[in-house]
Amino acid sequence: MRKRKGAGRPTIADVANKAGVSTITVSRALRDPAKVSDHLRRKINNAVRKLNYVPHSHASALASRRSNIIGVIVPSLTNNVFAESLRAIYDGFGQGAFQIQLGNSRYVADEEERLVRAFLGQRPSAMIVAGTDQTDVTRDLLENAECPVVQIMDMGDDPIDMMVGFSHFEGGRAAGRHLVQQGYKRIGFLGARMDPRSHRRLAGFKEAVQSGGRYDPDLIMTTTVSSSVSLGAELIGQLRKRRPDLDAVFCNNDDMALGALFGCQKAGLSIPEDIGIIGFNDLEMMAAAHPSLTSIRTDRYGIGTHTVEMIRSVLDGKMPDQKIVDLGFELQVRQSTSRTAKA
């Protein structure tokens, strides 16, 4: 209500004073009410309300040597895929005593390093980072962090500490294999942004079409521009200009796939007869599209949930069942690749 000039914000001592108790009693009343008698608790709560007291979390963290901060670093805020894992993390931690500190590395490894350094300065209770492509220094910092560390969204056999995700290589391979099996002959790849995970998808895809005898590097089109629906429409146009005989395309994510769909529709092609399209991640819109779009379903929310569980168990002193959790993926076949196979 009223600002006390000069004096700054009310402290626990002001509350204690007003309630006629010691500071530690106020501290207890706020953190563990059962430890304080009804009588005092009521007085303290009144004082808190009257003074508009909010405990100073930095002081608390310093004194208790516990920060209750969970640091999370993702490469993008607008990419739905990370947003969904994030949502699971917020759902899992948000309600309790934990604060989540979110960083955006924008796909830049040095930026990630900077953020890790800054986050570790808060002595977080746990750290969550996306991917497995950290710089050596970042790895080193995290290995010495003295808190649980989870790498999410990717797979590997050398985790910093723990890992939850799926294999992008295998996902890409499944996509390639599917297109081969559907009898497509000139199978292309459309890749935007091309972060390390996209590269692994491409590698898996390559292996699959190669072993199906359909590999043609001329049909692979990538860019470092970030992905979008418009870009998908644009790139499919370019690729078809270069190779009008293209008859299927694996897009490195669903936005690109949706864009490819629109681009083809504008060109008057029919899907899946003239051209097959498959995306990656299986965002909710893929099933609703017309025609519905085939994709590789990944469990982004599950990744977040698992991550929370693992961190919780480590913080509770239990070892998690396994340090590496592969949540896999699932090929969702839909109309966009469901043509009756041609000779």
Added chain:
Amino acid sequence: MRKRKGAGRPTIADVANKAGVSTITVSRALRDPAKVSDHLRRKINNAVRKLNYVPHSHASALASRRSNIIGVIVPSLTNNVFAESLRAIYDGFGQGAFQIQLGNSRYVADEEERLVRAFLGQRPSAMIVAGTDQTDVTRDLLENAECPVVQIMDMGDDPIDMMVGFSHFEGGRAAGRHLVQQGYKRIGFLGARMDPRSHRRLAGFKEAVQSGGRYDPDLIMTTTVSSSVSLGAELIGQLRKRRPDLDAVFCNNDDMALGALFGCQKAGLSIPEDIGIIGFNDLEMMAAAHPSLTSIRTDRYGIGTHTVEMIRSVLDGKMPDQKIVDLGFELQVRQSTSRTAKA
């Protein structure tokens, strides 16, 4: 990897010791290197590296009474609209000394209140909250926060402190007016989630169609379920079942509009002849869709940018030019409402 008992992590005193200087010199060397001689700075930096020292930001915040934390509370992480404003905020603050603390209120006012309380406990340098529909307690807390506060994404004449956004009422009205002008007769509304901003869009829409003599409450369909492309497809189906004569629809956001497009296409309708569709926000995909989708373009990224600017100037001691910034919106007419007007 995990050390536990005993020494704990190195402190500034350990560094000072190793470098043979006092703690304050280390503190200065790290925060303002120019204040320390080359000779000592080198020794200190070596010690820091050897000990893997990371300053403890809570202790620093406590001692300096500055937290360099910017608290941001949004109702959704997966909604692209907030994600883009957030991105601008991260772009604007991320590089510097500020840390962004992000909270997810999930469209629940009490959750927002809880978060505000928690965030204020960190004595943030500034607070950013979405919307203008805070609880009384939240308002009160923020008014007494002793830091700049910006409400984003909405308009109003009674800001807690500052405000950057646009009028959802006017946006909705523009959408309604457009459909009337295009000669549509039975104009519906499809609304998911229906948070306060969506209600204002609906109110504006209502006024426009009413004044065009086209208001029919039976054509309004809303739900509290959160919006998605599938839901748009689903709801347009329900609405058309109820009112097969529906000939235009304003969707409360672009996901719903895209879903409505797909739903209509599945039903064999042609857009915009049989039915006109308009969305809200003008996400990137709207222009790429086939047919391209009319929408109300809003400047989410700009909202973030402006917010950062305003906070920066207040923190620098300058008053911002204006406390309320209305960034407006722009009707983007595309194919989905561009039919040759019928009698």
Added chain:
DNA sequence: TAACATTATGTTAGCGCTAACATCGTCAAT
């Protein structure tokens, strides 16, 4: 050379909170 800036470093005293121990009353079981 005295008198005084200026720069580089150190000393002291907290910031606001909580862990750990100390104290005090109360009550049940001797």
Added chain:
DNA sequence: ATTGACGATGTTAGCGCTAACATAATGTTA
């Protein structure tokens, strides 16, 4: 009564850092 157990509250001593003021070491001016 005596003992001890227990729950409620208080006292003390920091947590790791930095503001503010000292002090030392050097340069500058007349």
